[in-house]
Amino acid sequence: MMKIAVSGCLLGDKVRFDGGHKKFDFIVDELSRFASFVSFCPEHIAFSSPRESIRMVEIDKQLHTISNKTGINLTKTLKEHSQKELDKIKNHKVDAIILKSKSPTCGLGSSKVYLQNGFANGKDDGVFAKMCKEEFQYFPIEEEGRLNDPWLRENFIMQVYAYRAFKDFKQDADMKALVKFHQEFKFLLSSKDDVLYRKLGRIVANEEKKSFEEVLSEYEINFKKTISLKSSIKKTRNVLEHMAGFVKKFLTREEKTLLHEQISDYANKIIPVITPILTLKLYATKYGVNYLLEQKFLEPYPKELALRSDIKSGK
Numbered sequence: 236m237m238k239i240a241v242s243g244c245l246l247g248d249k250v251r252f253d254g255g256h257k258k259f260d261f262i263v264d265e266l267s268r269f270a271s272f273v274s275f276c277p278e279h280i281a282f283s284s285p286r287e288s289i290r291m292v293e294i295d296k297q298l299h300t301i302s303n304k305t306g307i308n309l310t311k312t313l314k315e316h317s318q319k320e321l322d323k324i325k326n327h328k329v330d331a332i333i334l335k336s337k338s339p340t341c342g343l344g345s346s347k348v349y350l351q352n353g354f355a356n357g358k359d360d361g362v363f364a365k366m367c368k369e370e371f372q373y374f375p376i377e378e379e380g381r382l383n384d385p386w387l388r389e390n391f392i393m394q395v396y397a398y399r400a401f402k403d404f405k406q407d408a409d410m411k412a413l414v415k416f417h418q419e420f421k422f423l424l425s426s427k428d429d430v431l432y433r434k435l436g437r438i439v440a441n442e443e444k445k446s447f448e449e450v451l452s453e454y455e456i457n458f459k460k461t462i463s464l465k466s467s468i469k470k471t472r473n474v475l476e477h478m479a480g481f482v483k484k485f486l487t488r489e490e491k492t493l494l495h496e497q498i499s500d501y502a503n504k505i506i507p508v509i510t511p512i513l514t515l516k517l518y519a520t521k522y523g524v525n526y527l528l529e530q531k532f533l534e535p536y537p538k539e540l541a542l543r544s545d546i547k548s549g550k
């Protein structure tokens with residue numbers, strides 16, 4: 236089961252400044268079937284709830300946390316407690332982090348910044364979000380506002396599961412297992428970035444005869460970088476056409492036409508991507524094309540989440 240760190244207010248914890256919460260249904264009702272959660276709230280442990288609201292203010296080119304009511308500078312206290320919550324998350328070895336958008340503490344690029352004269356001055360990461368980003372490179376981190384977009388939601392969940400798959404694989408990895416791992420992720424990686432996928436292939440081929448530790452560490456950073464990218468309809472279409480190439484020799488002309496029509500209908504946003512994927516899976520099963528059946532791209536996360544059943548999950 237996944238373990239995901241989540242802003243407490245999104246889980247329904249009454250930790251907001253007004254004593255309320257901002258329960259996010261996708262996390263509480265759907266993701267909870269496949270993940271356990273580590274709740275955090277730097278503001279609650281620093282100032283308890285309810286409390287005065289705060290804002291981020293730029294002073295001498297530095298971001299400070301200021302109380303809206305009293306004008307007191309709370310930066311030091313909030314940073315100390317944010318560090319405690321960050322340590323807690325690290326100890327739990329979580330697989331992903333979901334933050335509350337627009338909060339001066341948790342917002343991921345969506346937190347409003349003000350000048351001392353009260354004027355708005357763009358947006359930035361909240362105090363805690365910034366610390367999370369600095370601590371975890373290429374880590375699955377997202378804010379709930381963006382998860383309302385089916386495309387970003389699908390990409391994020393795919394990243395979370397791929398990231399966790401690498402973590403599990405790394406426990407007991409050797410060169411042979413790495414070749415297999417890379418092969419199984421071929422089409423998923425390709426749907427993110429074909430150039431990086433090929434780079435990963437060269438790392439695995441290891442023509443420079445590096446030690447396995449060196450190869451693994453180089454592979455890890457590039458794998459995490461690749462899965463952190465967003466797929467597109469164009470890249471996914473290329474992957475589907477490539478996969479179709481593995482079954483076409485078994486198909487009648489009518490079956491081939493139907494499969495290409497489905498891929499093209501997906502590219503034209505008429506049907507969701509799950510339709511050509513299931514057709515490919517059907518043919519791969521019928522004709523025993525194990526190379527395709529082993530591909531993580533076919534089912535990168537629990538199918539019950541049904542994220543690829545939405546036409547809007549492609550962009």
Ligand code: SF4
Nearest residue numbers: 242244276335338341
């Ligand atoms: S956004 Fe972050 S700091 Fe604010 S209430 Fe939610 S968890 Fe706490």
